[in-house]
Amino acid sequence: MPDLYEVAGLHLSLPDLNRKPLFSPAPRIEILKGLDFSIARGEILGIVGGSGSGKSTLGRCLVRLLEPTAGVVRFDGQDITHLAESGLRPLRGRFQMIFQDPMSSLNPRHRVGKLIAAPLRLHGVADVPARVAEALDLVGFPQAMAARYPHELSGGQRQRVGIARAIALRPEFILADEIVSGLDVSSQAQVLNLLERLVRDLGLTLAFISHDLSVIRRLCTRVMVLYQGQIVEEAPVDQLFAAPQAAYTRELLDAIPLPDPDQVWA
Structure with missing residues (x-):
């Protein structure tokens, strides 16, 4: 089966x-x-790198929120590199993005149900209420959550609303950009477990952007390390952690905080 994404000579x-x-x-x-x-x-796929490495910019090129300067981006065999918005519109439901800060991407004046319904209506999906109910169920929310406002939710719950919005369109690909970086450890684990289950149950393909290799190790099957806009290493996650080849990757691994022994054995 051909790859979902093929990227060659990408410049921006x-x-x-x-x-x-x-x-x-x-x-x-x-x-x-x-x-x-x-x-x-x-x-x-985990896309990792420090601040300014280009990882978020790369993600936006994949979902064509940014148009590359040169190179080729193919989605399911179709060249989308310089596709006009009229050509992109039918594809937008097939690739979706979850943003880092849900409070900036969720309209605070709208209830959760309306927030999930908005992209469905934009794409002309039939039976919107049923699809909203399905999305809520998939992220583990009771149907009563549809009546809540974003400010009434915790950070982890808001991020699950962002995930529900993305999967409501039944996409093939989701880009998640630093979506657990602002959450506590417990909420991070819940979101990562949810993403893992959705990939398995819905047959999704996921690109997960993070600066945190410990999170990448928990979730991803393969890792791509970016430094100053270039790929310095790419490997299966177990291989990369066991034997990193690039000096920059070793620096990132060395920066992972060790657990507090007193907390581990408490």
């Missing part, structure tokens, strides 16, 4: 507005520098 440069001269165009910064990789159907 953006204008540096902080250095823009008064009467001439802003100089451009190269963010992504010739990336080549693929994402197999059904896998959970």
Whole structure:
């Protein structure tokens, strides 16, 4: 079976507005520098790197929130690199994104049910109430949750609303961008367990962006390490943790905090 994503020679440069001269165009910064990789159907790919590595920018190129400067991005065999919005619209239901901060992506004036229904109505899905109920059930919420507002929910619950919005459209691919970074350890575990179950039960493909290798190790099957817009290492998760090849990967591994022995044995 062919890969769901095929990426070749991916470049992206953006204008540096902080250095823009008064009467001439802003100089451009190269963010992504010739990336080549693929994402197999059904896998959970971890995309890891420090701040400024380009991992979130890469994610936005995959779901075409950003248009690459050069290279090719193919989704299910179709070249979407420079596809116009009219051509992207039929595909948007097939790839979805979950954002880092649910409070910034969820309209605080709308109840949970309306928030989940909005993308369904946008894509002309039939029987919206049934699909909302299905999404709530899949993320482990009672149906009464549809009447709640985002400010009435915990951080973990809000993130599950974001997941429900994404899966309501029954996509093939989900991009999750740092979605557990602001959660406590217990809420992180609940969200990771949920994602793992959804990938298995719904046949999803997932790209999970994080700066935290311990989270990547818990969830992902393969890891791609970015540094300054380039892939410095790519390997199955067990192999990468057992024998990292790149010096930068070793630095990231060394930065993982060790557990407190007093807490472990308490």
